[in-house]
Amino acid sequence: MQAAVTEHRAEVAVLHLRGELDADTAGQLHATLAGLLERPVPRIVVDLTGLKFCDSVGLSAFITSKEVISARGGWLSFAGANPFLSQLLETVGLGRYFAIFPEVEDAIAAAQM
Template sequence: MTDTRSDVAVLRLSGELDANTANQLHKLLADLLERPVPRIVVDLNDLKFCDSVGLSAFITAKQVITARGGWLSFAGANQFLSTLLETVGLSKYFAIFPEVDDAIAAAQL
C-alpha cells in the first residue's frame, strides 16, 4: 500500500518480502518510479522478514531513483531488518530512520 505526503511517496510493506512476494514490490516500485523525481520512504514497521530477493529489488530501485535525482529511504525497521541491513552493508547505502515522519522531515531540509 502507498500513500503520498507532499511529494514524498510512502510505501507501506507488511508480512514477508521474499521470492514469492518480490514481484508485487517490483510492480509497486515501477509505479512510483514513474514520478518525475521519485522520493520514496519505505515503511518497514509491519514487514517481518526480507530475503536477498527483496533486498535486490530495493537496490535496483535505488539505482534508478538516484539516476533520476530522487531518493529512497527506510523507516521503522524492526531488530531483524536493522541487523540484516547492517550485516549486508546496506545501512551505509540507504538512509534509515526510526519513523516515517522522521524520513519525511529529513527530506524537507
C-alpha cells in the same frame, strides 16, 4: 506481503509493507516500485514497520530501484525497521547505501531539509 502507498507533503510517497518479502512476493514489490519510479523525481520512504521478514530477493529489488531513483535525482529511504531488519540491513552493508530512520515521520521531515 501487502503493499500500500500514501502521499505526503513535498511529493514524498510512503510505501507501507506488511508481512514477508521473499522470492514469492518480490514481484509485487517490483510492480509497486515500478509505478513509483515513473515520477520525474522519485522520493520514496519505505515503511518497514509491518514487514516481518525480508530475504536477498527483496533486498535486490530495493537496490535495483535505488539505481534508477538516483539517476533521476530522487532518493529512497527506510523507516521503522524491526530489530531483525535493522540487523539485516547493517549486516549486508545497506546502512551505508540507504538512509535509515527510526520512524516514517523522521524520514519525511528529512525530505524537507
